[in-house]
Amino acid sequence: MKKNTSKLLDVIFENLIWLLVAAGLIIFSSLSSSFRSPNNLASLLYRSAALGLLVLGQSFTMITGNFDLSSESGLGLTAMVAALALASADNGGLGWEVSPFVAIVLMIGVGLLIGLINGLLITRLKMNNLIVTIAMQMILRGLVYIISPGSTASFFPKAFDWLGGGTLFKIPLERGFFSFPVATLFVILIFVVSHIITRYTQFGRNMYAVGSNLTAAKDAGIDTDKIVRIVYLIDGLCMALAGLLAAGRLDSATPRTGAGLTFPVQAAAVIGGISMAGGRGNMIGALGGLMLWSILDNGLSIMKVSPFWIETSRGLILLFAVWLDAVKVKKVHQRSLIDILLQSTIGLKDKTIVKN
Amino acid sequence: MNTTEKVMERTPILSVEGVSKAFPGVQALTSVDFCVMDGEIHGLVGKNGAGKSTLMAILMGILEPNEGTIIIGDQQFHAMSPKEAIEKGIAYVPQHVAMMDSLTVAENILAGELPKTKSGFVNWKKVNSEAKERLDRLGLEMDVTKKVEGLGVAEQTMLAIAKALFGDAKLIILDEPTASLSRTDINRLFAFVKSLKDKGGSFIYISHHLEEVFEICDRVTVLRDGHIVGTADVAEIDVPKLIVMMVGEDVEDYTRESTCEDETVMVLNGLERRGYYENINLELHKGEIIGLTGLQGCGVEQLGKGLFGLEPRGIGEIILADKKFTAVRPIESFNQGLAYLPQDRYRYGLVGLRSVRENVTYPILNKLVRLMNLINGKEEKIIVNKYIGELDIKTPSQEQPARLLSGGNQQKVVFAKLASTQPSVLVLHEPTQGVDVRAKMDIFRIIDAMAAQGVAIIIISTEIRELIGVCDRILVMNDGRLTSEFKKGEKDMTPEKILAAIEGGKINE
Numbered sequence: 001m002k003k004n005t006s007k008l009l010d011v012i013f014e015n016l017i018w019l020l021v022a023a024g025l026i027i028f029s030s031l032s033s034s035f036r037s038p039n040n041l042a043s044l045l046y047r048s049a050a051l052g053l054l055v056l057g058q059s060f061t062m063i064t065g066n067f068d069l070s071s072e073s074g075l076g077l078t079a080m081v082a083a084l085a086l087a088s089a090d091n092g093g094l095g096w097e098v099s100p101f102v103a104i105v106l107m108i109g110v111g112l113l114i115g116l117i118n119g120l121l122i123t124r125l126k127m128n129n130l131i132v133t134i135a136m137q138m139i140l141r142g143l144v145y146i147i148s149p150g151s152t153a154s155f156f157p158k159a160f161d162w163l164g165g166g167t168l169f170k171i172p173l174e175r176g177f178f179s180f181p182v183a184t185l186f187v188i189l190i191f192v193v194s195h196i197i198t199r200y201t202q203f204g205r206n207m208y209a210v211g212s213n214l215t216a217a218k219d220a221g222i223d224t225d226k227i228v229r230i231v232y233l234i235d236g237l238c239m240a241l242a243g244l245l246a247a248g249r250l251d252s253a254t255p256r257t258g259a260g261l262t263f264p265v266q267a268a269a270v271i272g273g274i275s276m277a278g279g280r281g282n283m284i285g286a287l288g289g290l291m292l293w294s295i296l297d298n299g300l301s302i303m304k305v306s307p308f309w310i311e312t313s314r315g316l317i318l319l320f321a322v323w324l325d326a327v328k329v330k331k332v333h334q335r336s337l338i339d340i341l342l343q344s345t346i347g348l349k350d351k352t353i354v355k356n
Numbered sequence: 357m358n359t360t361e362k363v364m365e366r367t368p369i370l371s372v373e374g375v376s377k378a379f380p381g382v383q384a385l386t387s388v389d390f391c392v393m394d395g396e397i398h399g400l401v402g403k404n405g406a407g408k409s410t411l412m413a414i415l416m417g418i419l420e421p422n423e424g425t426i427i428i429g430d431q432q433f434h435a436m437s438p439k440e441a442i443e444k445g446i447a448y449v450p451q452h453v454a455m456m457d458s459l460t461v462a463e464n465i466l467a468g469e470l471p472k473t474k475s476g477f478v479n480w481k482k483v484n485s486e487a488k489e490r491l492d493r494l495g496l497e498m499d500v501t502k503k504v505e506g507l508g509v510a511e512q513t514m515l516a517i518a519k520a521l522f523g524d525a526k527l528i529i530l531d532e533p534t535a536s537l538s539r540t541d542i543n544r545l546f547a548f549v550k551s552l553k554d555k556g557g558s559f560i561y562i563s564h565h566l567e568e569v570f571e572i573c574d575r576v577t578v579l580r581d582g583h584i585v586g587t588a589d590v591a592e593i594d595v596p597k598l599i600v601m602m603v604g605e606d607v608e609d610y611t612r613e614s615t616c617e618d619e620t621v622m623v624l625n626g627l628e629r630r631g632y633y634e635n636i637n638l639e640l641h642k643g644e645i646i647g648l649t650g651l652q653g654c655g656v657e658q659l660g661k662g663l664f665g666l667e668p669r670g671i672g673e674i675i676l677a678d679k680k681f682t683a684v685r686p687i688e689s690f691n692q693g694l695a696y697l698p699q700d701r702y703r704y705g706l707v708g709l710r711s712v713r714e715n716v717t718y719p720i721l722n723k724l725v726r727l728m729n730l731i732n733g734k735e736e737k738i739i740v741n742k743y744i745g746e747l748d749i750k751t752p753s754q755e756q757p758a759r760l761l762s763g764g765n766q767q768k769v770v771f772a773k774l775a776s777t778q779p780s781v782l783v784l785h786e787p788t789q790g791v792d793v794r795a796k797m798d799i800f801r802i803i804d805a806m807a808a809q810g811v812a813i814i815i816i817s818t819e820i821r822e823l824i825g826v827c828d829r830i831l832v833m834n835d836g837r838l839t840s841e842f843k844k845g846e847k848d849m850t851p852e853k854i855l856a857a858i859e860g861g862k863i864n865e
Binding site: 196197200201202203205206208209212213215216217218219220221222223279280 | 666685686687689690696698704705706707708709710714715718719721722724725728729730731733773
């Protein structure tokens with residue numbers, strides 16, 4: 001009986017994020033009619049789609065016990081590169097006016113290059129991942145300013161904007177239309193794909209092994225450095241896709257595109273249960289973190305809460321999430337410490353786990 | 357108890373009476389009486405798991421005994437807190453001293469009480485002169501402006517002892533201080549400790565090097581399986597007697613029939629890694645179990661890791677199953693038929709947070725992945741189930757996080773992982789460490805069964821009795837060379853002879 005309750009508590013603990021998401025949806029829906037309008041609900045993830053892709057990239061790196069603080073600038077650089085190549089000279093571009101396909105390939109190339117550099121610096125030169133990516137954040141943001149004309153580059157082809165700003169269905173409502181943003185669908189889809197990758201592939205499983213116990217992973221024959229390099233490549237790809245979503249939604253790119261997203265990215269990932277200590281959390285949880293973040297943002301602004309309070313509430317949620325993470329880590333440590341004391345130093349202890 | 361006149365004049369500085377300590381499932385100490393006199397160096401010896409660490413942990417206030425008393429001076433305690441233990445003057449100097457490495461010797465000595473100038477800045481001149489003066493009083497010569505990370509291991513140990521004395525320590529516990537020292541450093545350390553003894557300091561000296569005990573200690577106490585076997589004056593005892601006291605004769609051993617076949621599986625030819633081992637020649641047969649043993653730091657550990665590719669292997673040739681063994685990384689070793697069980701399963705063997713299932717299949721996932729790198733879950737479950745059954749791993753399910761299993765079952769999970777790679781050679785490093793007696797028997801049965809299937813097995817271990825039970829041959833390594841060989845069935849294969857061979861190299865120096 002007691003065991004069952006503690007198991008139930010564990011399940012609740014693990015899925016807390018979805019309870020919070022549900023609570024947020026219910027509370028804001030009951031408080032505000034514009035929040036619960038179908039269009040608003042469908043666009044919750046639309047506005048934070050670019051953030052979502054960065055959260056995804058961050059989750060990949062964090063599961064292996066690494067960080068990426070450079071992604072906001074990676075988003076900015078890829079968006080700017082595409083904008084310069086796409087926009088006409090009148091609209092702040094270089095006047096090449098390449099096809100959307102070429103622009104997207106270009107962005108992805110830049111993103112992968114950033115990821116490659118991050119990964120190589122961290123695995124080959126054994127540099128600290130936190131500092132490497134902070135440096136990259138500065139370098140990349142500097143590059144954005146260097147290559148940009150200093151102003152906005154805008155007016156891209158429709159096809160380029162489709163993923164970030166397009167809509168899918170148009171269902172007539174009593175007033176106006178209900179339309180479903182492509183970006184929302186895309187974000188959910190790519191999170192689900194990532195979940196499958198991390199959960200059901202060899203690569204995904206090795207990622208968790210690297211994050212939870214690096215030395216044991218090496219002993220089990222895993223090429224840990226390679227895993228980390230691939231993770232940063234994926235992270236780079238995520239930056240490029242985030243750049244695509246951001247530039248597409250706004251139909252423009254400025255030198256400041258993406259600036260200031262680093263901390264929201266961290267926050268959403270941690271709120272979604274991705275552990276700062278590595279090796280724990282999953283992509284669906286991270287999606288929950290992103291949703292809670294968006295709900296809070298959207299709900300509070302619709303209710304005309306002062307932006308200062310919005311910022312404060314974000315901080316409180318983040319504190320709460322980090323506290324949860326700390327509790328989990330502490331639980332693990334306590335258990336393993338007791339285990340080590342009982343079994344290793346003093347030796348000779350067999351706590352047989354009783355089958356039910 | 358035999359005591360010389362010299363000791364009789366002295367009063368006990370610390371004694372414990374009737375101390376017992378039980379952990380769930382094991383009696384670590386049983387009514388232990390132990391006493392250290394003022395101004396003596398008291399040796400404490402015993403095998404791994406004899407209860408030395410438990411006893412020391414009680415003296416340091418880390419563990420609370422179930423019964424018994426600790427007497428320091430004229431005060432009686434049931435248990436102490438670590439803080440009390442330090443206040444009573446008990447200090448512990450571990451094998452690897454932890455100090456503020458990037459600070460100077462002087463700063464380490466005066467940490468927390470750095471003299472200040474009038475204006476509140478640190479008075480560096482005074483720091484250095486004061487530190488120098490304190491060291492001089494102990495007769496320890498050392499450059500106080502040198503950073504601690506630049507000191508040798510022996511100097512760091514001496515500095516730690518000195519620091520403990522500045523903190524008014526009366527009894528200093530030295531835990532294997534010589535394990536990684538050269539003979540000259542040992543001499544210097546011993547000279548220093550003896551000079552402190554002459555000034556009235558008391559020491560408990562824990563060591564596996566028995567001849568050192570005779571070199572430096574006044575008396576020696578032997579612990580075995582949580583009992584005090586006896587305390588003796590070193591003048592009235594010799595190494596063989598001490599070994600008999602340590603090993604005892606009441607241990608139940610695992611025995612097996614040899615499954616060794618004629619066919620050679622692996623040949624090591626002149627393996628050498630400078631500073632660790634040299635001229636290693638070894639022929640391993642199908643189904644043979646070889647024991648490799650030696651003192652800490654003799655090179656067996658590096659040899660095991662080197663074979664698997666965790667550390668550089670050095671030069672020399674290895675033939676495995678008629679092919680040249682070229683693996684330099686663990687995954688290549690697995691693929692070429694060599695698997696390795698690391699000593700510390702918590703740190704190296706297991707990914708504790710992940711499930712039993714995942715832990716078993718890490719090295720063989722390559723063979724389980726299908727289209728798009730997706731893992732064939734069904735097949736994986738079948739394989740894992742097979743090993744859970746074969747090795748009798750007690751777990752509620754395959755999905756149980758590995759860290760929540762008991763020590764013995766965790767070790768079986770690591771075995772399952774290795775067995776799943778279907779190796780032809782298996783290198784085991786202390787396979788029975790930290791598992792209970794029953795699980796030990798299980799592990800021996802697993803080793804036995806694998807040998808019967810034709811796997812050649814190398815066991816690197818310091819548990820000599822266990823080695824004698826399972827091994828066809830036991831090789832002793834001394835300072836990086838294989839110096840003696842004992843074969844099953846020969847009458848020389850006794851714990852005493854092997855221990856003597858292990859110690860042997862040191863005596864000859």
